[in-house]
Amino acid sequence: MKENMLFSGESKNIEYKVTVPDKSEKYMKTVVAFANGKGGKIVFGVDDKTLEIVGMNTENIYKTMDAITNAISDACEPAIRPDVALQTVKDKTVIVVEILPGAQRPYYIKSQGMIDGTYVRVSGTTRHVEGYMLKELILEGQNRHFDSEICQNMTVSDSDINELCKSMKETALANTWQDSEKAKIKEVTKNTLISWGVLKESEGGIYPTNAYALLTGRMPQQPTIQCGVFKGTNRAYFVDRREFEGPIQEQMEAAYRYVLEKINMGMTIKGMYRQDVYELPTDSIREIIANAVAHRSYLEQGSIQVALFDDRLEVTSPGMLLNNVTISKMMVGYSKPRNPAIARAFAYMKIIEKWGTGIPRLFEACAEYGLLEPELIDFDGDFRVNMYRKRDTDIKTNTKKVTNTNIKTDTEKVTNTNTKTNTNIKKQKANAETATRILEIMREQPTITVKKIADQMRLSVAGVRYHINKMKKDGLVEHVGPSKKGTWLLHDES
Numbered sequence: 001m002k003e004n005m006l007f008s009g010e011s012k013n014i015e016y017k018v019t020v021p022d023k024s025e026k027y028m029k030t031v032v033a034f035a036n037g038k039g040g041k042i043v044f045g046v047d048d049k050t051l052e053i054v055g056m057n058t059e060n061i062y063k064t065m066d067a068i069t070n071a072i073s074d075a076c077e078p079a080i081r082p083d084v085a086l087q088t089v090k091d092k093t094v095i096v097v098e099i100l101p102g103a104q105r106p107y108y109i110k111s112q113g114m115i116d117g118t119y120v121r122v123s124g125t126t127r128h129v130e131g132y133m134l135k136e137l138i139l140e141g142q143n144r145h146f147d148s149e150i151c152q153n154m155t156v157s158d159s160d161i162n163e164l165c166k167s168m169k170e171t172a173l174a175n176t177w178q179d180s181e182k183a184k185i186k187e188v189t190k191n192t193l194i195s196w197g198v199l200k201e202s203e204g205g206i207y208p209t210n211a212y213a214l215l216t217g218r219m220p221q222q223p224t225i226q227c228g229v230f231k232g233t234n235r236a237y238f239v240d241r242r243e244f245e246g247p248i249q250e251q252m253e254a255a256y257r258y259v260l261e262k263i264n265m266g267m268t269i270k271g272m273y274r275q276d277v278y279e280l281p282t283d284s285i286r287e288i289i290a291n292a293v294a295h296r297s298y299l300e301q302g303s304i305q306v307a308l309f310d311d312r313l314e315v316t317s318p319g320m321l322l323n324n325v326t327i328s329k330m331m332v333g334y335s336k337p338r339n340p341a342i343a344r345a346f347a348y349m350k351i352i353e354k355w356g357t358g359i360p361r362l363f364e365a366c367a368e369y370g371l372l373e374p375e376l377i378d379f380d381g382d383f384r385v386n387m388y389r390k391r392d393t394d395i396k397t398n399t400k401k402v403t404n405t406n407i408k409t410d411t412e413k414v415t416n417t418n419t420k421t422n423t424n425i426k427k428q429k430a431n432a433e434t435a436t437r438i439l440e441i442m443r444e445q446p447t448i449t450v451k452k453i454a455d456q457m458r459l460s461v462a463g464v465r466y467h468i469n470k471m472k473k474d475g476l477v478e479h480v481g482p483s484k485k486g487t488w489l490l491h492d493e494s
Contacts, residue, residue: 006043006096007089009051011124013040016048019056020064020095024071028109031072033119033126034099035080035107036137038323040121044068045094055092068097077110078102101323105141106134122320123380130381132299140323146299147211147339148197154218156208161190161199164216168349171249174456175350177437179444188348197341210298211341217247223298225251225289227258227306235307243303248342249351252293255306256286257459262308263389276435276467280313280387281365287358288385290351292317294343300381316384327376330359362387435467435476442477442488449484 010016015030027042034040044064045056056064065084072082083098106129109117118129118137129137139146165188176182190206193199198211213219225244231237240262244254264279292304297319307314321327325336337343346352353361362374366387375386441453454464471477478489 006041006087007046007051007053010048012121013038015040015042015126016046016051017042017044018047018054020044020068024075025109025111028072028075029119030121030126031080031082031097031099032076032107032109032117033121035076035102036105036118036129037101037121038326039099039101041099042097043094044097045092053089053092053094056095058093061086061093061095065095068095072097075109075111076107077114078104078107080107103141105323106137130300132297132301133381135299136297136319145197145338145340146297147214147341148200148209150200150202150207151210151213151219153220154208154213156199156206156212158190160208160216161193161206164198164212165189165193168215168345171349171351177440196344198345209341211339211345214248214298214342215345217245217250219298221301222246223248223296223301224303225255225293225306226303227255227308229262229308231310233309233311248293249346249349252286252290252351255289255304259285259289259306259308259313263313279389280371281369284362284365284387285313287352288315288362288387290346291358292383292385294346294352295319295338295383297338302382311389313387313389314384315387316382318382320381321378321383327378330376331363333357333360435471438464438467439471439477439490443490446487446489447485448488 006014013034015027017027021027030040030042034042046053065086069082069084072080080099080102083100085096085098087094087096106114106118108114108119111117115134116128118134119126120129120133120137121127136146139149168188169185172185173182176185190199193212194201194206196211197209198215200207200209208218210219214222222245226241227244228241229239231239242258244251244258260278260282266277266279289304289306292315296304296317300318302318304318305314305316307316319338322336322338325334343352352358359376362385366372366374371390372388374388375384377384377386437457438453441448441456445452450464450468451461453459454461457464468477472479476491478491479486480489481487
């Protein structure tokens, strides 16, 4: 570590001590916290309040180093082997104790026992581990995952398994647009679910795991997704709020639709017809909510929170980043799923793409939309993604000025004002909720009903009718025959 970083102040992986305390427990908490996390360094000989390098007494410094090494080895369980070294700065000598991330978690102070003696590092401070974090450390140390553990006191029948398999394939088909890709979707079987970790074989029987319980909505204390719209840029004033329950994949889709209902929508001209364009890239909205569901800690009882402010969309999921996962690694596509069984199920259902690709695509999409860079925050036991809206929300088209969403008081409804944009939005991504997609579905399935179009596109029936009525008015499409058994005729092609 560079000198200017080592002495620039305490952080998540650096702590200062003026001298070596008589009672080793005063720094042993930090030692186990570093071992339970991403590692770190304790620097003896620096004042943590003033950052003054006071140095250590060099007369018996090697004896002091041996005492630190022995104290750590004796006090911690499993044993921790520190790297203890000297460093001279401004003619002062300090002792730098480096603790590497441990593989046999949880590490704890032996005299206090595992429950009372386990500590973690959170936002630059050492804290006693919370119950759910301790369970996660135990699983991680044994290379196990909560979602793949058998769900206690739950049974599963063959009909239950078949129902989930059928539902998952239907979701995969609904999330796949091209017929050629739909043909490649394979059946989900009991053995498939076992290989993913959604079911588990044990003592000759088949048992549901926590992933199964979460995917079917049968988890004891099934987690929820909380959504809300706020006036301004903080949480002082609620405008609207919703909470979604049920299977986690259905919660995710409901939260996604909620956001689409609340953000602004503009319009552009593409070919012979108009196309609706949301102010934020919709694929990215869906992906960050899906990632929150797939990668959150289900040992923590908190809810995923999806909050829309005047300046940003904020998605917060319970659980810090896993060890060896950093924001810089995520930026280049690194991924280590906390819930691999759920991640595999989501990938099959086309809810998430390949692991690790979501964050790079998020940054690319926001750049294409001309938005500020998204923000990734690992803090206080949670992980948050901020996607920023455009600051200048008044958009002019020709001589008409359309303002941003009119937000009223907490007890009033939100009035979403559609904003019209001109043709300079052509570079923005086409999305699944546009007239283009409706026409493509009609072209592929001429006898499809409005309700089935809405189901495929994850839109309301009223929303689909709105687009169809516009296209009928423009002479792009007509419907021949009864509403449920008729045929769509398209006039958008020469």
